[in-house]
Each structure stands twice: as structure tokens, then as C-alpha cells.
Amino acid sequence: MEAQNIAQKDNKPVKSFKYSNRVVLKSIVGRADCGLGLVGERVVVGGWVKWCNVKTKPVASKQPAAVPVVKDVTCSELLMSKIPLLRCIAKAFAGATETLADEKPDVVVANTASSIAQLRINDGSCVAKLQVVVDSSVCPLEQVTTIGNSVLVEGVIEKVEARGNYIVELKVEKILHVGLVDHENYPLSKTRLSLDMIRAYPHLRQRTTMVASVVRIRSTLTCAIHMFFQQNGFHFVHTPIITTTTTEDHKKKFYVTNLFSKSDDNAMKNAMKGPEEISLEVLRAAIKDKSRRIDDLKRTDSNKEALIASLNDLKMAYELTSQLENQEKSESMNARKVDFSEDFFCCPAYLTSYAGLHLESHACALSCVYTFGPIFQAEYSKPMTHLAEMWMLEVELAFAMLEDVMNCAEDCLKSLCLSIQKDCSDDIKFLSSRKHKRFIDRIKSVESHPFARISYTEALEVLKKVTDKVEWGMDLSTEHQSYLADEYFKRPLIINEYPKELKPFYARIRDDRRTVSAFDIIVPKAGVIASGSQKEERIDMLDLRIQELGLPREQLDWYLDIRRHGTVEHAGFNVKFEKLIMFVTGIDDIRDVIPFPRTRGDARC
Structure with a gap:
């Protein structure tokens, strides 16, 4: 019955894409009957x-003469055929200038070679390709x-006669558009390219089959995230990308400022009263290089002046x-006397590195909320x-405890893995042929088995057996x-x-005062893919943690306000989206699972 239903479905005529006259290739080669x-x-x-492949098509050099047609003859025609003199008189009298039909010569066809291109x-709609056949008579x-x-072409779908990878092909009758490529400079002209090589071309690399598969999987996961939470009664919230709240080291934050855009080129320099910042990483690297050079000079013992100079440089x-280390310990970015009164927000502002704090404010009004967007x-x-x-996917549930949010996170990951198996099976199969073949089994293990659960202390006991x-x-x-x-x-x-020192300040302190109600989800071969915690709803405990960690209390006063007015037990979790894609695709480098990767020293396009 199922096979019959598939056959009936595939017998339906193909439909054009709603917003153009073309037919999407997935609706041809993505069918169960392959078109x-x-x-x-x-x-x-x-x-x-x-x-592409070009073949010469053989053609005939001469057409055979037409077979004479036998027809009835008149008496006069019979006499003229028997008496030549009468035939000559008839021709002269009629002024005939035509030859008889049966005296026409054979038709000779020019012997020009004809070619076809496959x-x-x-x-981009699917992994599979469509074979298209173009005759040289249609276009050069x-x-x-x-x-x-x-190319944009019009033609008729035909069955491929010779057995092979393709069952149908398109016989082209019209060329509607051709977008030419500069072959000499086109970086993707080869059929097999490494991810390392194409990473240099983020604006073109999605034309490769592997990266296109990753993009389709990323798109499917995005839709599946919204579907899961919408079906389970959550509300989607747009949290801010620009924030004035900071809970981390200022060195890990991106500042949002327009001080550099002032008409005075020295505006930023005038705002910065302290000395120009020198990177500690650069200095430490220089110390290693200088130490290495000094060791070489000591071994050779040939240039004492160079050795003395290198020792002085190393000392400096x-x-x-x-x-610089003492300066970083004693003062934060705000203490470097930066005058933000002339800045756009009139105070320090940053690109958000965590949306969960703002999401909590909505959870304490809408009960169950989530957000999905970029962090920096x-x-x-x-x-x-x-x-x-x-x-990052961020989720927050009001009236919930640690066990509730762990259940929600597990169900979410199971649902996402199930949607990938259902909607991206061809992409997953293709990636498994290029990457780790067993990663499909890992995806299935998430969906089909309950997650193991242990405490941090129990995990240490397991590890002590092997180390x-x-x-x-x-x-x-x-x-x-x-x-x-x-x-x-x-x-x-x-x-x-976990021990409270390993988790953020907002994780709820447990009764032992040593641990917090927080968790990590670890998956095979990918590591930590999600983290979460029950949030500290007791304002006195939260205030104490802020003081212990030396966080700027004035910036977190709005966050404490949530506890002052109608506090409630609530918990949440986050899923690192790129880590999730690495897990379901088997790709090892995080730069290959995002369309335009931004890393230190690299922000192309």
C-alpha cells in the first residue's frame, strides 16, 4: 500500500516554483522515482x-535518391516516349525548361560534425544533480x-537509455540565460576541493556540495527549533544585541562605540587618558622568541655583544x-578613564555575549520563553x-526547577535530531560518505536512547578509576x-x-553551599553541546554571589529587580548552535558550519 501511495504521488505533474517560472530540481530528482x-x-x-562532457554526434554524409513514383500515363505521353521526333517537337512547341521528376539528382548534405554537451x-535545493543535454544546434x-x-534552460524530460547514475535527463530546446564564469580566476573550477581551501572564499564556498549540505541542515535545524518550542507553548522573544550589562572580563567583550567616528581624528586618543594598550599575548610570544635566541647564542658563544643586547631586551x-599584568589585575576598562559622555550611549556598551539575563525578565511575565540569535x-x-x-538558543521556564529544565533540554535535542533524520536524509548520507561514517549512528543514539544522568561528584568517581x-x-x-x-x-x-566556582553567579546555590543546580549535556565526539541551570531566585543569595565575584552591582540592579517584585523559581538552558551542527554533520572545524565565520584576525566579507 505504501509503495502504491508513493507511485500515485510521483505520477502528479511537476509544478513550477511559486515565485518564478522555473521548476526546482528537488521536485524532479528528489522524487522517489528519481523523476x-x-x-x-x-x-x-x-x-x-x-x-560537463562534450561528445561528437555522428551524421550521415549522403541521403539516398527518392524512389520514383509509378503513375498512369496518357496515350500522347506513350507515343512521345516511343517516337523521339514527336518528343522533340512537343518540347520545342511548349518551350519546356523543366526536367522530369524522376531525373532529380540525389540530395547531398554537407558533412559538418555536430556535438552534444552533457x-x-x-x-541548491538538494544534493542530487540533474543531467542536461545541449545540442550544438541550440547554442555554441x-x-x-x-x-x-x-544556466536557465527549457526542454523536455527524457529517460536515459544507457544505465548509470542518472535515470532521467533534460533535452534542452531553448537557452534562456547563461551567467558566464571567468575560468582562469574561478576558485571552484575543480570538482574536489578541501574545506581548508574554500574557507578563503566565504562568498562562493556554498556552491560546493558539502557546504551546501551544511547550509540546508542549518536551515532545517532553525525551523525545527521554532517548531518545537511553538508546539510546546513557548513564546519567541527578541533580546538585545547591544547591552550595558557585563558579567565577564572586559577583554572578552566587544565595545560598541562611535568615538572613532568623531570629526576630530584624535577624539579617541583624547578620551583614553591611559597609555596605549599593548597586547600581553604579543609580549609573551616575544619573550619566548628572545629566550630561544639567547639559548642559541649561549650554545655558539660567538657573539657576546649580541648575547648581552638580547639579555637586556628580555629583561625589559x-x-x-x-x-601590564599588574595593571589588568588592578583596573578594569571603566577605570581607564575613558570619557564615554561623548559616546552614542553616554556609557560603556557591548555586543551581548549572553542573552539569558534579559530572557529571564520575560519568563517572569510570559512563563515559557526562548530566543535564538547571535552572541559575541x-x-x-x-x-x-x-x-x-x-x-545561541536560549530557553527560560518560570515555575520550573533543575529536573524540569533538564527534561526540556533533552526533549529539545531529541526532537532536533529526529527532524534532521527525517528532512535531511540525503544531506546526511552525502556527508557520511565524505566524513565520519559512524556519525549517523551518533545522531540516532540521541533520538533513540535516554540520556545518562550523574552528578559532578559521581563523574569524578568514574574518572578516578582510570586516572x-x-x-x-x-x-x-x-x-x-x-x-x-x-x-x-x-x-x-x-x-x-557542579561546584559553584565553575558556574555563573546566577546558578542557584544548593543546600550544601558548595554546589549549584547547574548541568551540562555532553554528546559523543562533540563534547558539551548544551548547558543550563536553575536560577537563583533569592535576592539575598544572589546579591552575596555578586559581591563574592566582584561584579558591577549597579549594572545588575535591574536584574535584582526581578527578584524584588514577584520572584518565582525558574530555570533555563542554552544550546550552542554551531556545536550542534558539528555534531550532526561530523565536521571538525567550527568555521565550516557557519556561513561567514568571524575569528581573531579574520572577518572577510
Whole structure:
């Protein structure tokens, strides 16, 4: 019955895209019959040429003479055929100038070679390509046979006679548009390109099959996020990208300012009363280089003057480093006497690194809310593991405790993985052929098995069985997380009840005063993919934590106001969107799962 339903569905005529005259390729090659039910249909399709092959088509050099037609003859025609003299008189009298029909010569056809081009095009709607056949009589083939060209063509879908990877092809009758490519300078002219190579072209790399698959998966996950929360009674909230609230080291924040745009080029310099900032990272790198050079000079013992000069330089570098370290410990960015009164907001403002604080204000009015958008962190870690701009799903539930929010986070991840298997099966299969083949099993393990749950203390007990380099209060390393999720439990894992020093100030203090109601979700091969906590609703405990950590209380007074007026138990979690995509695609570098990666020293396009 199911096969019959599929056949009936595939027999329906193909429809054009609602907002143009073309047919989306997915509606042809993405069908269960790979387009076989559309043979004979006339369609307009568009796409970019991914592969081409030109063949010479043999043609006949001479057509055979027409077979004479036998017809009835008259008596006069019979006499003229028997008596030549009568025939000559008749011709002279009639002035005949035509030859008889049966005396026409054979028709000779010019022996010119004809060619056909087989193109395989893709319009980004699916992984599969459509084979397109263009005859040289339709257009000069050199116009359409360059890799990367865009084409819009009209033709008839035909069945491919020879067996192969393609069941149907489009016989082109009209060329409606060709977007030419500069072959010499087009960076994607090769059929197989590494992710490292195409990363230099973020404006073009989505034309490759692998990156296009990642983009489609990213799109599907975005829709699935909204569908899950809308179906479960949550409200979507737009939280601010610009904030004046800071809870982190100022070095990890991006400032929002227009001081540089003042007409006076020295406006920013005049606002900064302190000395020009020198990067500690640069100084530390210089110390390493100078130490290495000194070791080389000591071994050779050939240039004492150069050795003395290098030792003095190293001493100065150490002194400057010490000064900067002491300066960073003793004063924050606000204490550097920056005059923000002339700035746009008249106070320090930053790109948000965490939307959860603002989301709490809406949870205490709308009960269940979520937001999904970019956050910004000026991290100096390796670019393959950290982005300056990334996307985060934030969720907040009022009248909820830790167990409630852990259940919600688990259900959310299960739903997202299920939607990927359902709606992106072709993309997942393609990526598995190029990347780690077993990552499909990992996706299924999220959807099909309950997550393991242990406390931080229990996790340490497991780790102590294989290593003695663990102690209570330490942060779990990537290796620790990998062992627990990949080898010990072999499935997704939730670790909760962390030491309060390892979690943010807003996590609720437990009765032991040592731990907080917070959790991490760890998945095999990807590590921490989500984190959450029950929020501290007791204003006295929250105020105490702010004082302990030395956070700017005046900036958090609005946050404390939520506890002053109608406080309620509430909890929330976040999902690192790019980490989730890395998990479901098997891609190792975080720069390859976001359309335009921003990392330290790289903000192309």
C-alpha cells in the first residue's frame, strides 16, 4: 500500500516554483522515482554547472535518391516516349525548361560534425544533480560548458537509455540565460576541493556540495527549533544585541562605540587618558622568541655583544609584561578613564555575549520563553574551536526547577535530531560518505536512547578509576568529557550539581553551599553541546554571589529587580548552535558550519 501511495504521488505533474517560472530540481530528482514519472514533461530549470562532457554526434554524409513514383500515363505521353521526333517537337512547341521528376539528382548534405554537451547542474535545493543535454544546434557549446556557469534552460524530460547514475535527463530546446564564469580566476573550477581551501572564499564556498549540505541542515535545524518550542507553548522573544550589562572580563567583550567616528581624528586618543594598550599575548610570544635566541647564542658563544643586547631586551620585556599584568589585575576598562559622555550611549556598551539575563525578565511575565540569535565573545583561542560571532538558543521556564529544565533540554535535542533524520536524509548520507561514517549512528543514539544522568561528584568517581589526575573542584577537560560520553556511557550524558566556582553567579546555590543546580549535556565526539541551570531566585543569595565575584552591582540592579517584585523559581538552558551542527554533520572545524565565520584576525566579507 505504501509503495502504491508513493507511485500515485510521483505520477502528479511537476509544478513550477511559486515565485518564478522555473521548476526546482528537488521536485524532479528528489522524487522517489528519481523523476521517471515526469518523462515527457516540458520544464524550465536553472542551476550552476558542476560537471560537463562534450561528445561528437555522428551524421550521415549522403541521403539516398527518392524512389520514383509509378503513375498512369496518357496515350500522347506513350507515343512521345516511343517516337523521339514527336518528343522533340512537343518540347520545342511548349518551350519546356523543366526536367522530369524522376531525373532529380540525389540530395547531398554537407558533412559538418555536430556535438552534444552533457551538463550536470544543481540549484541548491538538494544534493542530487540533474543531467542536461545541449545540442550544438541550440547554442555554441563553449557558452555553457564552463564549470561554475549558471544556466536557465527549457526542454523536455527524457529517460536515459544507457544505465548509470542518472535515470532521467533534460533535452534542452531553448537557452534562456547563461551567467558566464571567468575560468582562469574561478576558485571552484575543480570538482574536489578541501574545506581548508574554500574557507578563503566565504562568498562562493556554498556552491560546493558539502557546504551546501551544511547550509540546508542549518536551515532545517532553525525551523525545527521554532517548531518545537511553538508546539510546546513557548513564546519567541527578541533580546538585545547591544547591552550595558557585563558579567565577564572586559577583554572578552566587544565595545560598541562611535568615538572613532568623531570629526576630530584624535577624539579617541583624547578620551583614553591611559597609555596605549599593548597586547600581553604579543609580549609573551616575544619573550619566548628572545629566550630561544639567547639559548642559541649561549650554545655558539660567538657573539657576546649580541648575547648581552638580547639579555637586556628580555629583561625589559619581562618588566613591561609585569607592569601590564599588574595593571589588568588592578583596573578594569571603566577605570581607564575613558570619557564615554561623548559616546552614542553616554556609557560603556557591548555586543551581548549572553542573552539569558534579559530572557529571564520575560519568563517572569510570559512563563515559557526562548530566543535564538547571535552572541559575541572576544576569545583568543584557536579559530577552529571558537568563533567571535556565533548563534545561541536560549530557553527560560518560570515555575520550573533543575529536573524540569533538564527534561526540556533533552526533549529539545531529541526532537532536533529526529527532524534532521527525517528532512535531511540525503544531506546526511552525502556527508557520511565524505566524513565520519559512524556519525549517523551518533545522531540516532540521541533520538533513540535516554540520556545518562550523574552528578559532578559521581563523574569524578568514574574518572578516578582510570586516572589519578582528578580532584574535586577542577573543571572537566575535553578528554574527561570524551571518556565519559564516548567510552564509559557510550551515549549522551547530563552532568549536574557542579561546584559553584565553575558556574555563573546566577546558578542557584544548593543546600550544601558548595554546589549549584547547574548541568551540562555532553554528546559523543562533540563534547558539551548544551548547558543550563536553575536560577537563583533569592535576592539575598544572589546579591552575596555578586559581591563574592566582584561584579558591577549597579549594572545588575535591574536584574535584582526581578527578584524584588514577584520572584518565582525558574530555570533555563542554552544550546550552542554551531556545536550542534558539528555534531550532526561530523565536521571538525567550527568555521565550516557557519556561513561567514568571524575569528581573531579574520572577518572577510
